[in-house]
Amino acid sequence: LAELLEADIIGQVFDTYILLQNGDTLYIIDQHAAHERIRFEMLKRRMKSEESFSQAVLEPYIIKLKPTEFELVMGRLDDFRIIGFEIEAFGTNTIIIRSIPDFYDASFSSGDFIEILDRWSQAGPGQTGISDEALYTVACKGAIKANRTLAKEEIRGLLESLTATENPYTCVHGRPIILTLDKREFEKRFKRIV
CATH class of the missing domain: 3.30.1540.20 (MutL, C-terminal domain, dimerisation subdomain)
Structure with a gap:
């Protein structure tokens, strides 16, 4: 090339x-x-090297989730951390996102996270690790x-x-x-x- x-x-x-x-x-x-x-290939490389690549946000995202979504997030906090999200429980079925992957800009929104979560939930119960499909959505969200x-x-x-x-x-x-x-x-x- x-x-x-x-x-x-x-x-x-x-x-x-x-x-x-x-x-x-x-x-x-x-x-x-x-x-x-x-972005997708960069994410794959970073995951293999366990390199940290999150950035703190000035105003954390507070997101109310459905009980099943909340359970999914809480069960996969380590996976979210690996790709750059710092997430904590923040009340009943509510999370707070304090950091996001460093390649996202100010246009990243709660809706973007919900879309990533939706893709992740389609992987089915019992799947461990981060699927390529979930990474596709993470890569797509912040792309030009x-x-x-x-x-x-x-x-x-x-x-x-x-x-x-x-x-x-x-x-x-x-x-x-x-x-x-x-x-x-x-x-x-x-x-x-x-």
Whole structure:
């Protein structure tokens, strides 16, 4: 994937797809899918190394849960801690989140946590450890979204991180990250060649 790092950054289209050109090839990169892949692989690496990567929040999140959700959270506090959440019981079926993974920004919300919890609860009773499906949701929640303008420096950083992943071609859900079109395809579509 060295060709991505050597490519000229043309910009973005629809504030969702990054356009690069290298020679006669146009690369179209889904910025959300790329960032999601980067975050997922980073989470997997951090879990193996048991590296701490949480950040304290200025205003802790206080979340009222259903009894089954509360039981799930309390039973998996260590798993949540491993991925960066510091959670405590805070009354009947209520939790307080004092720290979140360091790659989340101020846009992280209680609703995001509930969505992560919902994905986790789908794993079924008796499952230990953190499933890839749960990590997909954790990775997705803070990833760069569609409709976000990126500076060239952000694009360059994203490309460097993407090329360092084990699987830079598909997001965690199996969708493609990179599409390529060569000059010949353009010429065919514009009927310059047959």
